[in-house]
Amino acid sequence: MNSTEIKIPKAVSSIFGKLEIRQVKMNCILHGEYLANQVFLGGKLKEISGCPKCHEEHLAQRAIDEEKRRKEETEKNRQARIKETRMPLEYQTKDFSTFITETESQRNALAMAKRFVNGWEKAKAGGYGLLFLGGCGTGKTHLACAIMLELLDKYACFYPRYYKVTEIFSAVRSTYQPGATTNDEETIKFFSSIQLLVIDEVGVQKGSESEKRILFSILDNRVTSKKPTILMTNLGIKDCGLVLGDRLYDRIRSKCVPVLFKGGSFRTPATPDVFD
Template sequence: MTPEEKFQEDLKNLEVRLQAATQGFKPLDGCVTSESVASCEHHGHYRQWVRRFDAIERTTRTDCPQCLQGEIARLKQREAERKARVQVGLIADLKYHSGVPKRFEKASFENYEQTEANAKAKRFCQAYANKWQERKAKGGGLILCGKPGTGKNHLACAIINHVIEQYQDEALLTTALRIARKVKSSWNKNAEESEEQVMRTYIVPNLLVIDEIGVQFGSEAEKIILFEIINERYEAMKPTILISNLSQQELGAYVGERIVDRMREGGGAMIAFDWESYRK
């Protein structure tokens, strides 16, 4: 029996006892029910129902209603605390496996350095995160492209952290180069994982963020690997976020307009980060 099942069973038993304590026992053949006044050391006098089973000489008495209400409240509180502990552990595990680097592990929309130039980009990304359930249902993605040092990674990691903390959904940040290397390593004779297993690493997560798209204008084989993952996720209605230092036009030429159009479906968008770098 799982902790949840045990809680539901205990709660049901207490609620049945409380119903009897406030409304009396349900009529049963072979039983005699009477009322009396009983005393509780915590709550004083209360009305008590007494049921006698003549055939087996057994007597059942109802409990103090206020005591039962207290037991139910404490049981619910313990269950809430148990779930909170489970949630904290799950969030920690999801973050550990998310691939978010230490520099951005605390990234949020609140600590994003907002300026007049980047306010619109922040607003788009925050709305995407806040409407995650809708984006998840429709498979809507995002493309964050433009100049380096303009906050693309901070906003992408803020989305990941929000998705994990608020919804406990699996999210993974990786790079196009890492994907290519991992898939290629599966082609070795002594590889620990097959190509299919490696591909599933990137297809399964609820949210996949791929950084450094087009950073080295990879080989055709690398492009095919990347496109296959994006397409598999598109068909499975799984949101993907692409990050690139290329301009909108350069990225469109690199990944193809078909991919760009697919990323915009389901409430997705392409956001241009065309202001000057913060690092200057």
Template sequence: MDASNPTAEQLQTRTANCPTHGDFESKAIPLPTFSNKPGKVIWSRCPACSRETAEREAAAERAEQEQARQQRIEDRMNRAAIPKRFRDRSFESYIADTDAQRHALGVAREFAENFPEHARRGSTRVFAGNVGTGKGHLAMSVAKHVMEQGHSVFFATAREIVLMLRARWDDRTAPGELEVLRMLTSVSLLVIDEIGVQFNTDAERDQLFGVIDGRYRDLMPTILTTNLNRKLLLGAIGERSYSRLREEGNWVPFDWEDFRGKKKESK
């Protein structure tokens, strides 16, 4: 056989050199042909370079996906009206040093992790206790977990909800009361913060009842936070709303010292 005229089998591999990784075995890759004539071939590049390129591209794709995921979460937080100060709250950053704090954390985690079941039942949780005890922290942690699972969330103080329902009174271009009520009663999870920090008029109680009753009738989960005890909460929201909360709700006490006050004292 003429060594100067190698066969196709002999052309399957050859030694090539990579400036970075040195010699490597390059393989012939036949190009498609539509005739009986031998087709052209291309030679494989350095496998180490190929792996590094693939790893860089995969890392870039993961970074792009993570950035897109973070943007989706940020967009959801904006739609949920979650204040920027609360957006870094998480279960992991919640300090639980006592049995009572661990109980509160456990209730919040269970609610978040089993949200589909609570959505089926229309469960309610009332986080009640002193100012600065972490009620908002755990409520936000639940909200973030629920959002990351693709559910809709809306956060507002009780006072803000009343103002939203009344906005059309002063601004004819604002959403009407019925439109706002439909949004508040249809969102997957509603967090009502600072129940009791309002004027506590009969009109306000009626408007809050419309929200609580609408969610109760449609089996929509709700989290409420309040600084009030049970008796004062009953007075703030009225007997009808209080009765709705009790049926599928759990009262979660936050009866320890003010976290924020302790932080200030330690400085």
């Protein structure tokens, strides 16, 4: 072991006792020979530096671990935000990239969804949304959820919510139960104030007068307070007025750009081999 002594200024030595640093050649089993600093204080060995390459590798590994932890934390937060939207589990991984565009209608629908995302600031300022119309399994819920996912990733302060129209009716109706902790007015206010409200399965059933009133109140509030809404329905444009009522449909039409989803269902029939 070769040793080289490093001279320490006298003033330092007089304060701390005699401080000496010697450089000695050491051997790292991984990186071979290196010069280590041995620190002596009052003749006693106090510290010895390790292999610089090992130290470098340790720092690099720590940076990798830190980056991994940061990524995991970001993904955890993302998943929590997705869950908060209440979109069904099946759709939580459906984004623009998995939406197949083989037909003109699908290409148009995807382009409109992307236009909405890109124009979100304008949609938000004017309270403009979308009205997805089309048959079963044509991709309406897929694209509406993909829009939410895109906007969640784009904006940290974005709080969309997904509800089936029947869930909204149940929430309002539950306030009439004895012991309810809130009233219908508060519940309607809650749905009226959501930043982006995605309402699925509008017009599935004809709906009672009270249900029509609930939906009217929420959408009328949202239209007047310029809150964007995405609505999905199996109804054709012509039936919207009939089923939803002219006054409600007139408001929807003024704020939600219609997008027609044509073609057959993407859902494939279940076959016995699903059990194999």
